[in-house]
Amino acid sequence: MGQPRKEIPVQLRDLIIQDWKGESSVKLSMGKISEKFKIPKSTVQRTIQRYRETGGLQTKKRTGRKKILTxxxxxxxxxxxxxxxxxxxxxxxxxxxxxxxxxxxxxxxxxxxxxNGLHGRIPRKKPYLSKVNRKKRLAFARKYVLKPPSFWSSILWSDETKVNIFGSDGHQKVWRRPKEALKNSNLRPTVKHGGGSVMVWGCFGAKGVGNLEFIEGNMTGVSYTGILNRNLFESGRKVGLGRRFTFQQDNDPKHTSKVAKEFFKINKVKVLDWCPQSPDLNPIEHLWDVTKREVGKTNVKNKSELKTRIREVWDNLDPEVIRNLVSSMPKRLEQVISANGGHTKY
Missing domain, CATH: 1.10.10 (Arc Repressor Mutant, subunit A)
Incomplete structure (x- = not known):
């Protein structure tokens, strides 16, 4: 199969037709036009033939390659x-x-x-929601969706999270040029000793952040109540709620253990009846995200430096961000209702 013919510019086609018709000076033959523009005579012939057939200079629209699938x-x-x-x-x-x-x-x-309007994207990670959990989320949303801002401002939000020394557990991409794979700026550093991550418990209210405590080893119901005993009431005072707060925690077994329930009973702590599998409703999850992003901008080398950096970031979080997260609760609940207990964008 020969090489496909190249189309000549429309401007050149126009000059060919002008000389052929004698509009510019004298009428030229196809051979003379070929010599003048240094193009094959067959090209001149095709251009004139197309002009005769269509009366124009535009390339005829092609049908394109035949589709493989019907x-x-x-x-x-x-x-x-x-x-x-x-x-x-x-x-x-x-x-x-x-x-x-x-x-x-x-x-x-x-x-x-x-x-057909479908595009490949990285799927978002969300907890599995059973029918029972969807019903519980929907019931929770309907119960609290009309609560005034003062209600959400009276809550002390809490959770635990893991922070890695070298960023995310998942895969990360780097934009680089060929043969620059080993350039320092394109490397994700690892260490043989002293790497890993830290677990941290924290809480916050509408007026600011409460205490942080780093968790050593596996957390049990007993160790969890120890964290609460050392930090809960001090955090309440720190965020301007004193003891007049409602405490929020998820339904982790350690949080709902007998020893934890006994702690709340003895200390007369009012606990929010939280719905299962609902990190999207807990604004502290977004506060953790902000904290991790800021920590990730610093090159920490060990757990001691990581802990120091986490505290620095936590204590300097933007108060406006905190207020906005708490005030977003009605919208979060509205989305749960719209999704009939399903996932939200949060």
């Missing part, structure tokens, strides 16, 4: 993705070969799927 087969492909959105393009291409004998490149599969 419209019906494309619909079938899209329906497969809708039933199982985790199917990869290579797997879909392999299935098409098995079913129809037609060979399709994965990039073609992606184009067909994209054309």
């Amino acid at each position: 419209p019906r087969e494309e619909i079938k492909l899209v329906r497969k993705v809708q039933r199982n959105p985790f199917l990869s393009a290579p797997k879909l291409a392999a299935q098409i070969v098995q079913e129809s004998g037609k060979t399709l490149h994965p990039s073609t599969v992606r184009k067909i799927i994209n054309k």
